[in-house]
Amino acid sequence: MFFWDPTYTLVIIGLLISMAASSYVNRTFKRYDTVRSRSGVTGTDAARYILQQSGITDVSVQEISGELTDNYNGQTKILSLSSSTAQSTSVAAIGVAAHECGHAVQDKRNYIPMRLRTAIVPVANIGSTLSFPIIILGVILGMNHTLINIGIAAFSLALLFQLVTLPVEFNASHRAITILASGGILATDEVPMVRRVLTAAALTYVAAALATFLQLLRLIILFGNNNRD
């Protein structure tokens, strides 16, 4: 009964939004992954070039396995590109590589939302892991409001994390596009293609935050009434 009440519709809406966003990013990525950049540089070449242009000398670029595993690790100063990004000369791959460089630039410039995001990670992880067990325990213990409210508060930490992620992701893409538009790697007409790929990717973060918000709203609707009796 707990999982199949009418408010579950909110969870399903969130799920549909996330699915729509991820199918949009997949389609956009596939489309521009077939467009070879005229400069012929690979994702790895682009990343090395951008880092050098940005005066970043302490970050190494490496290739890792898996799909969509591209990431920048501020602790190890390693920018990892999945094989399909690292070796591809498509505008989509260059866009992804440039986006990860955007994170490296944020790190170098001490971009505040990125620092905040890193600080929130451990708390958000604990919050999202423990929230449902705490809420369920609260329900089992005869609707213990204190436990239920703690569970909901813990869940809202996951939303907080996703909200802080938004400026970090949008800003990394913005930096990437600015660098690519300044010349050297992409032709002028190739820049809007990268912008489309990175905008689609950023939308998945918006969708994820929206889905989490709907889940939180559901919890508040479900248990808000109980707090009043």
Ligand SMILES: [Zn+2]
């Ligand atoms: Zn990113």
